[in-house]
Amino acid sequence: MIENSYYSQDVHGPYELHDIGNLDLEEGGTIRACNLAYATFGKLNAAKDNAILIPTWYSGTSKIMEQVYIGPGRALDPDKYFIIVVNQIGSGLSTSPHNTSPPAGMGNFPRVRIGDDVRAQHKLVTEKFDLKSLALVVGGSMGAQQTYEWAVRYPDMVKRAAPIAGTARNTIHDSLFTETLVNAITSDPGFNKGFYASSADVREGLLRHAKMWAVMGWSTEFFQQDRHKALGFSSMDDFIMNFMNGYFSVMDPNDLLCMAWKWQHGDVSRHTGGDLRAALGRIKAKTFVMPMSSDMFFPPSDCQAEWRLIPDAEFRPIQTIDGHLALFGADPNAIGQLDKHLRELLASEV
Amino acid sequence: MIENSYYSQDVHGPYELHDIGNLDLEEGGTIRACNLAYATFGKLNAAKDNAILIPTWYSGTSKIMEQVYIGPGRALDPDKYFIIVVNQIGSGLSTSPHNTSPPAGMGNFPRVRIGDDVRAQHKLVTEKFDLKSLALVVGGSMGAQQTYEWAVRYPDMVKRAAPIAGTARNTIHDSLFTETLVNAITSDPGFNKGFYASSADVREGLLRHAKMWAVMGWSTEFFQQDRHKALGFSSMDDFIMNFMNGYFSVMDPNDLLCMAWKWQHGDVSRHTGGDLRAALGRIKAKTFVMPMSSDMFFPPSDCQAEWRLIPDAEFRPIQTIDGHLALFGADPNAIGQLDKHLRELLASEV
Structure with missing residues (x-):
């Protein structure tokens, strides 16, 4: 808890x-x-x-x-x-x-x-x-x-x-994508098999997870047409840090993994x-x-x-x-x- | 060396x-x-x-x-x-x-x-x-x-x-994809900032990298139409381990990263x-x-x-x-x- x-x-x-x-x-x-x-x-x-x-x-x-x-x-x-x-x-x-x-x-x-x-x-x-x-x-x-x-x-x-x-x-393709998301989180040593003290201990894993979501979650046309700027972000870095990572970093890693396993299967x-x-x-x-x-x-x-x-x-x-x-x-x-x-x-x- | x-x-x-x-x-x-x-x-x-x-x-x-x-x-x-x-x-x-x-x-x-x-x-x-x-x-x-x-x-x-x-x-989309590939390798503690004893020390990072290549390298239709089976692999697991990972795992992590940075930029x-x-x-x-x-x-x-x-x-x-x-x-x-x-x-x- x-x-x-x-x-x-x-x-x-x-x-x-x-x-x-x-x-x-x-x-x-x-x-x-x-x-x-x-x-x-x-x-x-x-x-x-x-x-x-x-x-x-x-x-x-x-x-x-x-x-x-x-x-x-x-x-x-x-x-x-x-x-x-x-x-x-x-x-x-x-x-x-x-x-x-x-x-x-x-x-x-x-x-x-x-x-x-x-x-x-x-x-x-x-x-x-x-x-x-x-x-x-x-x-x-x-x-x-x-x-x-x-x-x-x-x-x-x-x-x-x-x-x-x-x-x-x-x-099987989506299942593999989900697995890469899971791996991004669980590979962080701070994840500690799910027994971390706070989400912040899994900061790097959550950031990797957020980046992979940015790669697969939108589309190449989305970025080609600068939709991330239209949404109020000055650059890709800004979008990743303040939107994608801002969104996911406050969440609980185990909660995400519980859902990811369900999704995958x-x-x-x-x-x-x-x-x-x-x-x-x-x-x-x-x-x-x-x-x-x-x-x-x-x-x-x-x-x-x-x-x-x-x-x-x-x-x-x-x-x-x-x-x-x-x-x-x-x-x-x-x-x-x-x-x-x-x-x-x-x-x-x- | x-x-x-x-x-x-x-x-x-x-x-x-x-x-x-x-x-x-x-x-x-x-x-x-x-x-x-x-x-x-x-x-x-x-x-x-x-x-x-x-x-x-x-x-x-x-x-x-x-x-x-x-x-x-x-x-x-x-x-x-x-x-x-x-x-x-x-x-x-x-x-x-x-x-x-x-x-x-x-x-x-x-x-x-x-x-x-x-x-x-x-x-x-x-x-x-x-x-x-x-x-x-x-x-x-x-x-x-x-x-x-x-x-x-x-x-x-x-x-x-x-x-x-x-x-x-x-x-910027492809640059971000490349970054996730880089992160997959460098986040492996065995990578040790590029000073590992052999590629095998970075086994897990290279496997994550191979999986991300499988997600983005082919297409959803490729897997929908079982092309991986047509290529001689019995399942996605077989394809990942014996083709994607088989291909990348023998390579040198620093060499891959040298190319990835070039690609990204x-x-x-x-x-x-x-x-x-x-x-x-x-x-x-x-x-x-x-x-x-x-x-x-x-x-x-x-x-x-x-x-x-x-x-x-x-x-x-x-x-x-x-x-x-x-x-x-x-x-x-x-x-x-x-x-x-x-x-x-x-x-x-x-």
Whole structure:
């Protein structure tokens, strides 16, 4: 357990905590008194059929989903929908390595899978909110992985699904990228197998991790067109230090690694003995597959290959030069396209 | 100075050494008795106008250029041309950190720039072979950087230029990628600021470096289409360990770092106070700019932006899913396209 003021109501609130009890994990091990941090927007209607679930991405929390994706007049409109943003295990707000008491915390935190998160979230939405259906599950990146897992695991409950910039089964290329991110952190001697005194002990590893995110997270066109300057940074050095590193350096290394392992091993075909076609064939949700056109690790071609296996799905790539991190919302045109597609998806009969 | 049997006539020969004397470097420092390792193919004609120069890429030597690009009936035909393949400084065959005597070797080796290589190569081709012109300078990746430097620095000497999968001025994105490669090696405690006893001391850093090359060197489509299996590897793990790591792990870390710094700082606009248009405007060579269509760090769009600044140049992208490392020649279709373009370029009147 480690103090980290970044993971607080001040920075990410308001959010609520819900204790779903012990969570037995797919890889073995148990998270005791697993807490999910969530934020809600809007009101559940009497029919309880206007709920939208948004799981979070690697390093993200409910706050950025609120800021970038939710609002009156937007597709994800709290005046029309009851929107639950749930922070994934390891996010730092929900149960995570850094906030778990000894001996199970820090470097001893057990391995968690996307499926564990989705089972935990199912408990939240059924126990806490008594939901029988979700009008939409939508998420970006690891949020897309959880969206796919929801649609495959609970096909009757998920009416619509919008996986953005993510895949149902991680590719070997993306898995290798994730491994280089993990290595960047764990190779820092200050990491000390996960038992450091503070994130600052892993400063160099976190900086390497931030640089690798800068290489793969945006796109070559992003830098060719000086988008980093348009975002207010004077140079690449400034962008790396004050944006990329500024963003990641305050986070907990073990929390990032917990999420990275989950991301790396995301795979809905675990439900069907490795048969991806069979797994995606289970999906009953009306699904829009929405990659970012310039994404370097969840590229359109990988998302398209999965789209072909989903019944009645639509392929809706988002045109942007912001790469994977168009998810951050700095390209208003990309967000406009997303809103348009989500509005159409939400309007579709199911 | 360190023994390394990888850098030998057995592995890379036959090659010759030419001592160009002391080389004063752009960054300060001097390489004493700088030796260039080179291999020649074919015969110089009486008019001395059939010489082709091929500089090498990062981690490559004259051997792979011979094996993949040169041969009777090929564009680079030793029956028609006198072909000189020159190994760059830091390649391990020419003067390099690992083969330089104390105190100037290993971690003390001075910083070398692309321009230093090209001045050294100019000495080789003028002093040793008495050349007044080069019918073609062609190279891939760092070989393209040297090709651009040749065409800008010696515009009257270079009749044709074929930069393949490389740029004249490195982009900030590619510079950052290079930095992550450098960090992968230098962060290994065994690197010991460049004073290790053998490459094996830097095993972990070299493995991280190899993995990052696998992420960026090929393309997502390469792995989606199981090209690594078509190349004879059973899995990604097999491919990483026995191909990528097998390839890099025998190399000298300081040698790689010497080349990486050069690569990272490649910039012909140093001749014109930072004005890239002015620098590229100096080129008199008939130039074919040939990026690999799926290259993740020397992408077509970055190469195209430079092509626009070169008088009378042609943009000839190579269609391949092998990414940057299509240079290795595993995609015969890409090599076929290259040969076709090079044949056309060599046939052009200048």
